[in-house]
Amino acid sequence: MTTVQTETAPPPASGSGGPSSGGPGGGVPESPGPDPAGAPEGRGGAAGHLARALAEFRAALLSAAWFSVLALPLVCFRVNAVSGGIDYLWARLPRLAALAFCATLAWRFLLRRLGFSRVRSAVAETAGPPPEGARGPGGSWLTLLDRAPAKRLLLAGAALLLLSVPFWTTPYVVTILITALIYITLGLGLNIVVGVAGLLNLGYAAFFAVGAYTFALLNQNFGMGFWICLPLGALSATLLGLLLGLPILRLSGDYLAIVTLGFAEIIRLVLVNVGFTNGPRGIRNIQPPTLFGADLNGAVKPLLVGHGLVHKDMDLNKVLVYFIILAIVALTVVCVYRLENSRLGRAWLALREDEVACQAMGINRVRTKLAAFALGSTWAGLAGVVFAAQISFINPQSFTFMLSVMVLSIVVLGGMGSIPGVMIGAAVLILLPEYLREYSDYRMLIFGLIMVLMMVFRPQGIIPSTRRVYIYRPEEHGDGGARPSTRNPDALDAGPGGAGQDGQAPAGVPGTAGGPPSPRGAR
Amino acid sequence: MTGAVKRGAVLSTSGITMIFGGLTALSDVDFEVGRGSITALIGPNGAGKTTFFNCLTGIYRPSRGTMTFSPEEGREIQLRKLAPDRITYLGIARTFQNIRLFNNLTVLENVLIACHSRMRAGILGALLRDGKTVAEEKAMAEFSYRLLDRYGLAASANHLAKNLPYGAQRRLEIVRALATRPRLLLLDEPAAGLNIAETRELDELIRYIRDEEDLSVLLIEHDMSLVMSVSDRVxxxxxxxxxxxxxxxxxxxxxxxVKAYLGED
Amino acid sequence: MELFLNLCVSGLTKGSIYALIALGYTMVYGIIALINFAHGEIYMIGAFTALIFSMVLGAFGLSGWGLLFASGTLAVVYCAMYGWTLEKVAYKPLRGQSRLAPLISAIGMSIFLQNYVQLVQTPNVLSFPDLIPDIAILAGMRGVASKTQFAILAATAVSMVALTLFIKKTRIGMAMRAVSQDPTMARLSGVNIDKVISTTFIIGSMLAAVGGLLVGNYGRQMDFFIGFLAGMKAFTAAVLGGIGSIPGAVVGALVLGFAESFAAGYVSSDYEDVVAFVLLIAILTLRPDGIMGSATTQKV
Incomplete structure (x- = not known):
């Protein structure tokens, strides 16, 4: 049950009890505390620097040797699938060794930096944010740190830019943007489950698949259109989430992860083997969405192209999908933001932080988990319908474990629980590979590496989630329209102001303020 | 101090027995907390005190026995088959031996979370953010802030809970429990890790809570001076x-x- | 009746291979409570190195039992090295962080290793040569079990005995048991946790290598992706038996092997994998601590 957590950093020498002493494995991490060798550097002068550099050099050399040995059979002896023999590729070895050498130097350097920055951030955090507000008598607590005007401007600019995209780019750009936006939707949905509620769901692809197949099947068999299927797809994914969630949400973290993974595999295998989904061949010719029945490509497009408003090859159905998914993303952001800052959202956070304490706060664990799980699935369903509409052809191959991993990486990379983080994460993971096509072979390799490196060097993600600050707004109407100032203004005045200077919790007798309403009001 | 005011019991148990595998952790515990009293539960390490708390709060289900909770005169609730969140809702709040705050959330959020069972907003309310929900949010934020203020934690309202000094963390845990508006407050070793001055403050704090918040307190404690000074019954x-x-x-x-604490001899 | 017998033997064989991999999962979980997601990849690397070394050594003229043992040993050694390095790079720097972090790192490592092998070797399906020489005595048993199946059962049995002896008799084995029961106490009594963790990864990887070698011989086909499904199945087996429990992993693996084999024989081989996962969900729902796992009470 318990994780081994060696809080006491092991002495540097004891770490490498393995085959080669002195620290192969590039990894041989230094203890992530302040580096002892860092201190004398100030006065140590050139000799100290040289010794340090030599030590680094030696470690990197050893690591390069270790990795060369490790990689030798797989890298240098390639099985030739055609001839059935072995190709000897010795030329790869020096390149590999050089790579390992440089990587080790970088790794050790970063780990040392990390050690310092952890100490520093610990200091910074203790200081905490400055006590805000509490400036006058009367007023009420606003629950929201309002967006600064600059931030609003930025948001408006981004929105304008995104809205105008189809009118000055190529169809190709629109297509990848749709993909990126679908992944943002997925990321935001999974973020509720993993980032906020702390439930590791490794089978998110299943809910995406259910959304997509709901639309595809209803469209093929009953001719139902996109707009009806959008809510239906979301609904079926939600129902599936509830159905799966009920039995398994009693399970603790790791078990939950593996059951969701197994569940997703079941769904995929069923889609492959069941007759009505047309098996691995999938479903073709799914109708694109329409706008009030207008023939976009036939009637509207010549008009727009004529005025030079869109690219001549632009598929207006795609443009419509683009606007739809853009709207869905906007809606999702608002929804997730509101959910996070609500009674339910706080219950999720509490659940993530400590399940036992969470229950002791009067929160129903199962119901709360179920809500997170089902709501997360809803967005996967929505995204699934749009996905089916975008590519008009789906088969089970689109919904493998890799998709779940991709979405999870987006959440982790961006910053768990952070909305802007997830958006950046999706942009990085979806758009970068699109623009770096020549490296596509290395794409998944780099993904894997990034996931490991992120966990080691920046587990909080690119844009970590921040707790919001509750500020005091003087001179606003009090709660329920009562006159606020009549209720013992002294207490309000003295409370935050006095304590704010102190910074520490006043040590004296509790309850110097007599006036404020007792915690036991009318129930 | 002698002879707690007999206004009936807020909590009484009879025959509570808890068996883990073959190990009997509690056997036939008959216990009572007088309404409005401060009651202490003491005993050597491993005596089953925390297990008893866990039975009361629904984390464990006792193998045998009944637990009756009476939030008000004339109202009786059987606790045995209830889930922890339900028990909290009915009016029993607790703190933990090894502090269990929501570390990565702010102090104010910690308290807001404890208001959960008094709030009504559901998914729709959260999404639509209608007038009722907003009013509720504001009221609860204000309530939480005032509660923090009353117990001297308002200045740290926006700090992360994990960054509070140890003593303040203990205090916050108590405040968080109070925010659920309990009739009975269970404190599991509230003085553990506190220095002498802090323990003295805790003594006053417990009395203050009993009087001002109008509730009953049951505490597990090892610090005998605190137990002897604060409690009506042990x-x-x-x-x-x-x-x-x-x-x-x-x-x-x-x-x-004396024998139990000092051993035979 | 013959079908039944065949299914039993194939169930036993499958179960044995799952058991070899499942032990790695369950041991690591017992020590550091981490689902070592990359463990399936170690097994895949075991199959690849076994194949490569058998071809390289075969080119040098080795054959028969000598070739089998030499390439098997090299595969085991290499997997041990990979396992050790894996822990040092991807898990050790993360100790003390939230539980999600090492799991995600493990998934990352799994993806990395898969693509590494795909890049440096081949994305194609490779055929595995028959390394196990004919055994005269077994020729009469052909109808019931093949020589490969016998070899798998024998190798599994030997590995299990060796593992049991290692854990029960050696100092480090006892330290491993101590750490899995109470890490804090074990550390206080002077157990070197780092060494125990390294050893656990090494042993688990060695067993996976044996599994890789055997499965290559059994299935005769492999690619860089075999680790994923095998890893999933083996993990399922470990969970079925109660993760953290070594006999549990073996029992769980056998149950899974039989269930799959009978599902394939009597229902349809299309639903073989579905049965495995349904079994996983069903058992976890009804008995969250697995077949052999003891109900754990959370300390509050």
Whole structure:
């Protein structure tokens, strides 16, 4: 049950009890505390620097040797699938060794930096944010740190830019943007489950698949259109989430992860083997969405192209999908933001932080988990319908474990629980590979590496989630329209102001303020 | 101090037995917390005190026995089959031996979370953010802030809970429990890790809470000076068996208690 | 009746291979409570190195039992090295962080290793040569079990005995048991946790290598992706038996092997994998601590 957590950093020498002493494995991490060798550097002068550099050099050399040995059979002896023999590729070895050498130097350097920055951030955090507000008598607590005007401007600019995209780019750009936006939707949905509620769901692809197949099947068999299927797809994914969630949400973290993974595999295998989904061949010719029945490509497009408003090859159905998914993303952001800052959202956070304490706060664990799980699935369903509409052809191959991993990486990379983080994460993971096509072979390799490196060097993600600050707004109407100032203004005045200077919790007798309403009001 | 005011019991248990595998952690515990009293549960390490708390709060389900909770005169609730969140809702709040705050959330959020069972907003309310929900959010934020203010934590309202000094974390845990508006407050070793001055403050704090918040307190504690000074009645557990109960002065002299603490001899 | 017998033997064989991999999962979980997601990849690397070394050594003229043992040993050694390095790079720097972090790192490592092998070797399906020489005595048993199946059962049995002896008799084995029961206490009594963790990864990887070698011989086909499904199945087996429990992993693996084999024989081989996962969900729902796992009470 318990994780081994060696809080006491092991002495540097004891770490490498393995085959080669002195620290192969590039990894041989230094203890992530302040580096002892860092201190004398100030006065140590050139000799100290040289010794340090030599030590680094030696470690990197050893690591390069270790990795060369490790990689030798797989890298240098390639099985030739055609001839059935072995190709000897010795030329790869020096390149590999050089790579390992440089990587080790970088790794050790970063780990040392990390050690310092952890100490520093610990200091910074203790200081905490400055006590805000509490400036006058009367007023009420606003629950929201309002967006600064600059931030609003930025948001408006981004929105304008995104809205105008189809009118000055190529169809190709629109297509990848749709993909990126679908992944943002997925990321935001999974973020509720993993980032906020702390439930590791490794089978998110299943809910995406259910959304997509709901639309595809209803469209093929009953001719139902996109707009009806959008809510239906979301609904079926939600129902599936509830159905799966009920039995398994009693399970603790790791078990939950593996059951969701197994569940997703079941769904995929069923889609492959069941007759009505047309098996691995999938479903073709799914109708694109329409706008009030207008023939976009036939009637509207010549008009727009004529005025030079869109690219001549632009598929207006795609443009419509683009606007739809853009709207869905906007809606999702608002929804997730509101959910996070609500009674339910706080219950999720509490659940993530400590399940036992969470229950002791009067929160129903199962119901709360179920809500997170089902709501997360809803967005996967929505995204699934749009996905089916975008590519008009789906088969089970689109919904493998890799998709779940991709979405999870987006959440982790961006910053768990952070909305802007997830958006950046999706942009990085979806758009970068699109623009770096020549490296596509290395794409998944780099993904894997990034996931490991992120966990080691920046587990909080690119844009970590921040707790919001509750500020005091003087001179606003009090709660329920009562006159606020009549209720013992002294207490309000003295409370935050006095304590704010102190910074520490006043040590004296509790309850110097007599006036404020007792915690036991009318129930 | 002697003889707690007999206004009936806010909590009474009879025959509570808890068996883990073959190990009997609690056997036939008959126990009572007087309404408005401060009751202490003491005993050597491993006597089953925390297990008893866990039974009361629904984390464990006792193998046998009944637990009756009476939030008000004339209202009785059987606790045995209830889930922890339900028990909190009915009016029993607790703190934990090893502090269990929501570390990565702010102090104010910690308290807001404890208001959960008093709030109504559901998914729709959260999404639509209608007038009722907003009003509720504001009211609860204000309530939480005032509560923090009353217990001297308002200045740290926006700090992360994990960054509070140790003593303040203990205090916050108590405030968080109070925010659920309990009728009975269970404190599991509230003085653990506090220095002498802080323990003295805790003594006053517990009395203050009992009087001002109008509730009953049950505490597990090892610090005998605190127990003897603050409590109206003391129960002693040893190896899962209740060996003595009575006012502090009596307990201090009880030979069975002395033996349990000091061993044979 | 013959079908039944065949299914039993194939169930036993499958179960044995799952058991070899499942032990790695369950041991690591017992020590550091981490689902070592990359463990399936170690097994895949075991199959690849076994194949490569058998071809390289075969080119040098080795054959028969000598070739089998030499390439098997090299595969085991290499997997041990990979396992050790894996822990040092991807898990050790993360100790003390939230539980999600090492799991995600493990998934990352799994993806990395898969693509590494795909890049440096081949994305194609490779055929595995028959390394196990004919055994005269077994020729009469052909109808019931093949020589490969016998070899798998024998190798599994030997590995299990060796593992049991290692854990029960050696100092480090006892330290491993101590750490899995109470890490804090074990550390206080002077157990070198780092060494125990390294050893656990090494042993687990060695067993996976044996599994890789055997499965290559059994299935005769492999690619860089075999680790994923095998890893999933083996993990399922470990969970079925109660993760953290070594006999549990073996029992769980056998149950899974039989269930799959009978599902394939009597229902349809299309639903073989579905049965495995349904079994996983069903058992976890009804008995969250697995077949052999003891109900754990959370300390509050």
């Amino acid at each position: 129960f002693v557990l040893d190896y899962g068996v209740l060996i003595a109960s009575g006012p502090p002065d009596e307990i201090r002299r009880d030979p069975k208690v």
